[in-house]
Amino acid sequence: MSIAITTVLIFGLIFAANTYLDDKRDVGARQQVESIGTGLAAQLEDAAHLGSDSEQVTLRVEQPAQVLSNPYTVSLEDGSECRLATSACLVVDVSRGGENLVREFPVQKSSNVDVSIERLDSTTFTLGAVRTGGATTQSDVVPIDHTLQMGVGSTVGQSGSAAISPLNRAPIPEFTFDPSFPDSSDSIEFDASASRDPDGTIVSYHWYIDGTNVSSGQIYDHTAGLSPGTHQVKLKVVDDEGGIGNKTRTISVSGLVYNDDIATTPSCTSGKCVEFTMENVWSETITISHVSIKADSSFNRIHYKTGSYDSTGPWGYDHPDPELRIDTDGDGSWDGTEEFNENDPLYLSGKEDGAIVPVDPIDVAPGETITVQLRGFRGGGNPVDSTIGVRYWVDDTSRRTIFTGS
16 A cells, blocks of 8 residues: 555656646746747847848848757748737747747838848848838948857756756846947947846856957957948857857947047137047048037137127127138148027037037048137136037948047
């Protein structure tokens, strides 16, 4: 009798253990499908966004080969075929014993962009986006290596296959970079100290620029500068259980280089004036369209004036003069000028982010160094601590250079 009872208890324990493991595997499978689906859907939306700018984009994405030793497929459906109200949806279908595990993930995109997904091998997907309408900008194929993977913890399942442990949560990568608006001469510091692991510690950090592994460590100083244009920077972090998290950010690097030479203009006769130079290192002509100015709080306006005193004239003078002057070719003549205050001065006080001034388009040829004067800072003393920004266009794309100096 006792043997029979013991046998029943053993079988009961085995059944309960198997049920528990099945439940854990199901939770792990659903977590992994969630990771794969949300990752691919987000990257499809990134591709659609990039494709709307550059007409054609191709992204390469890595994902796990299986879901807890089970094969899976992905497909992209039109919004009309989706249960969710969305432009399109990504369907992940896991083949397993009994009922398949199927999940649908929304993909939002513009109506004039077509997206696609193709599986190259067991772990590599190609995501594509092609713009089908709208104004033409620049046709380009951008090869960007994005890797999206959940953390791999202790092995769960059979056949020795590595899979996501439902007990380990993937680390969460975050990083900043400084300066926020670099030009091609700037050293750039990338800082991953904001990254965290919800249930452990991060043991390694890996940096990739345009798909190339360039460094390891929590902080990476890229001292060589980056070429003008758009670059993809990816941070990969690994936790103490082997879990992996990835974050990719797009950095726009300006090709209008500030020469770090801002100075107070000695010959200025009205208020305080500053002068600096910038070089166009793009291989093509750029067009300046805006200048932004944020001065020390003691400077409340910009107003430059010359001429004889007249109590009825604006600010007591009857001959205002341009506040902005630009020499585009170094010949000493001002090729572009802008009068900020035909009616009123350009007020800076009360504007937390400074003032943005549109200017008549000014073309700067490749290799040219421009000289810029800003004249008539009023209300403060020396030096003129200021943050200056220059917005320009190249290949129908808006770019900007921002710097701070005295």
